[in-house]
Amino acid sequence: MNREQSMKDKYHQLVNQYQRDLFRYAVWLTGDKQVAEDILQETFLRAWRSIEQLNDIDAAKSWLITILRRENARRFERKQLHMVDVDTELIVDQHNAYEAEQQQDQLQQSIMMLASEYREPLMLQVIAGYSGDEIAKQLNMNKNTVMTRLFRAKKQLMQIMNITGDE
Amino acid sequence: MNNDFYQIAISDPDCQALDFLQAIKNDPTLAAVMKQSKQLNQQLSSTFSQLEPSEAFSKKLHGICNESPVELNKPQSEKKTKAYPMIALAASFFVAAISFTLWKTNFNHHNNLSVHALSHSAHAEYFAKISNEIPSLQSVNYRLKDFGNQLSHHLDNLVWFKNCTFEGVDSLHLVLNGKQGRVNVYVIPKNQEFSIDKQFNSKNYHGVAKELGNAYLLIVGENDERLQPYQQQLSNALISI
Numbered sequence: 001m002n003r004e005q006s007m008k009d010k011y012h013q014l015v016n017q018y019q020r021d022l023f024r025y026a027v028w029l030t031g032d033k034q035v036a037e038d039i040l041q042e043t044f045l046r047a048w049r050s051i052e053q054l055n056d057i058d059a060a061k062s063w064l065i066t067i068l069r070r071e072n073a074r075r076f077e078r079k080q081l082h083m084v085d086v087d088t089e090l091i092v093d094q095h096n097a098y099e100a101e102q103q104q105d106q107l108q109q110s111i112m113m114l115a116s117e118y119r120e121p122l123m124l125q126v127i128a129g130y131s132g133d134e135i136a137k138q139l140n141m142n143k144n145t146v147m148t149r150l151f152r153a154k155k156q157l158m159q160i161m162n163i164t165g166d167e
Numbered sequence: 168m169n170n171d172f173y174q175i176a177i178s179d180p181d182c183q184a185l186d187f188l189q190a191i192k193n194d195p196t197l198a199a200v201m202k203q204s205k206q207l208n209q210q211l212s213s214t215f216s217q218l219e220p221s222e223a224f225s226k227k228l229h230g231i232c233n234e235s236p237v238e239l240n241k242p243q244s245e246k247k248t249k250a251y252p253m254i255a256l257a258a259s260f261f262v263a264a265i266s267f268t269l270w271k272t273n274f275n276h277h278n279n280l281s282v283h284a285l286s287h288s289a290h291a292e293y294f295a296k297i298s299n300e301i302p303s304l305q306s307v308n309y310r311l312k313d314f315g316n317q318l319s320h321h322l323d324n325l326v327w328f329k330n331c332t333f334e335g336v337d338s339l340h341l342v343l344n345g346k347q348g349r350v351n352v353y354v355i356p357k358n359q360e361f362s363i364d365k366q367f368n369s370k371n372y373h374g375v376a377k378e379l380g381n382a383y384l385l386i387v388g389e390n391d392e393r394l395q396p397y398q399q400q401l402s403n404a405l406i407s408i
Contacts, residue, residue, distance in 0.1 A: 011232045019228055023220040034306065037224055038329055044228050107214050125179075126211045132179055150178035158177075158207060 007051050014051075015044060018064055024127050025065065028119065029072055031112055039075075043068045061128065062138060110160040118153035121146050172197055180204040280336075280355060280385070281367035281376060287331070287340075288351045288372050288387045302328050310339050311405075314354045314382045318404050336361070343400075347392040352401065353385040380407040 022043065026036035046067050047054075054060060111119060124130045124138060132150070136143040172190045175182050180201045191198045220228075304321045307328055311317055326349070327342040338355040363376050363383055374387035375394050384401060386394050 008232045012229060015225070015228045019220055019225060023224075024215045024218045027218050028215065034302075034329070037220075040220075041227065041231070045231050048232050107210060111211070111214070122211070123215070126208060127215050147174065147178045151174050154177050154204060154207060157211075158203065161207070161210075 010054070010057070011044075011048050011051055013057070014047060014060055014064065018061060019044075021061075021127050022064055022068055025123055026068060026072070028111065028123050028127075029068075029116070030075075035075070039068060039071045042071045046071075062134075065124075065128065065138060107157070107161060110157050113160075114153055114156060118149050118156070121149050122153045125150060169194075169197075173200060176201040177204050180208060279364065280361045280383070281364040281374060284351070284353055284374055284385045284387050285367060285369040285372050287353070288374075289369075301325070307341070311354065312408060313337075314339060314356060315380050315407055316354065316382065317406050317408050319406050320404055322400065322404060324400075343397060345388055345392045345397070348389045350386060350388040350392060350394070350397050352397070353383075353387070354379065355383045355385065357381050357383060379405060 019040070023036060023040055026039050026043075027033055030036050030039065043064060047064060054063060111122075114122070121135050121139065124135045128134075130138065132143050132147050135141075135150075136146045139146065169190060172187055172194075175184075175187050176191075176197055177200065191201055302325060304318060307325070308317050310328065310330060322343065324344040325341060326344050329340050331338055331340045331353075336355060336358055338353050341352040341354070343350040343352060357378075363385075365376055367374050367376075368390065371390060372387050373390050373392075373394070374385055375398060376383055376385045377398065378384075384405075386397050386401070388394050388397070
């Protein structure tokens with residue numbers, strides 16, 4: 001097998017394995033499916049161009065999430081128009097596409113209402129299956145800060161969803 | 168209830184630390200909180216997993232490796248092993264001279280959006296060529312309203328759209344399926360700091376610009392593409408709001 005084909009195989013493996021999780025992560029990060037697709041395309045384009053740098057396939061998930069977060073941050077280096085309005089578009093779109101139940105809708109809206117500093121660790125826990133330590137490493141944060149943010153995010157969601165979580 | 172364990176039960180209900188598991192065993196209230204937190208995680212997971220990338224989008228992701236060159240690490244044997252200070256110095260002067268010339272050229276054209284539209288079209292060529300979506304009228308109008316315009320009807324040849332930045336100015340980039348290739352359409356808010364040419368061209372692309380209420384409409388296509396039909400199509404479809 002030649003070198004280029006071997007790299008292509010590695011790339012296809014990455015797409016197959018991580019496109020779903022990264023797509024979900026990008027949608028909930030940006031609140032807009034179109035923007036999420038743009039970011040994901042850029043992410044995989046950059047990943048492909050640097051595929052030779054990826055020596056350890058087990059480290060790929062973290063590597064891809066790092067690229068994706070950088071791509072997302074680039075959006076904010078530019079002036080954005082009406083960022084707040086975009087959330088509604090996602091909710092409407094979701095509602096039409098999946099005819100989700102009322103509670104599911106409420107949960108989706110509640111997630112989007114969370115501040116991004118709370119939403120992101122939560123997504124890494126639920127979508128990527130990361131532990132507190134892994135989230136802390138990925139976000140370059142102290143583990144205690146991560147756990148506090150996770151706690152606050154979930155408490156907010158529990159209150160909205162009428163789950164008591166009382167002491 | 169121990170406050171530390173309570174926080175763990177909420178923030179990380181799958182925690183396997185022995186002291187936490189022991190506390191759960193001894194405290195039914197804590198166990199109930201952990202159970203509720205696990206249920207919330209399941210609900211979240213179910214909400215997140217409803218989102219699936221489309222098959223067309225997945226194909227596009229797979230296609231990237233066929234459309235774009237990879238940055239190959241050079242084999243060790245090809246790498247330069249010896250330094251040549253004089254050659255390096257000469258090369259530095261050469262690079263500096265070229266950079267200065269390019270900088271001057273860029274500076275002269277810095278405020279001309281027509282020039283930027285040509286280079287942006289060349290830069291976005293890769294995505295414009297592989298995109299083959301049918302954006303909904305609703306989603307395009309959602310973005311267009313920021314520019315004081317709406318489409319009165321769906322454009323059959325519209326295959327892609329995206330917000331982009333022109334010299335720091337937010338604009339909307341639409342891609343149409345043309346007869347010779349893809350036709351790029353830019354909607355840019357009017358700004359006195361920038362100049363715009365009515366007609367412009369480069370080696371591979373040419374473009375036209377027209378006013379559209381408080382925005383400019385720039386249409387850029389490959390040199391052998393007639394732009395007048397697209398001008399007409401957009402004039403018929405766009406309404407100022």
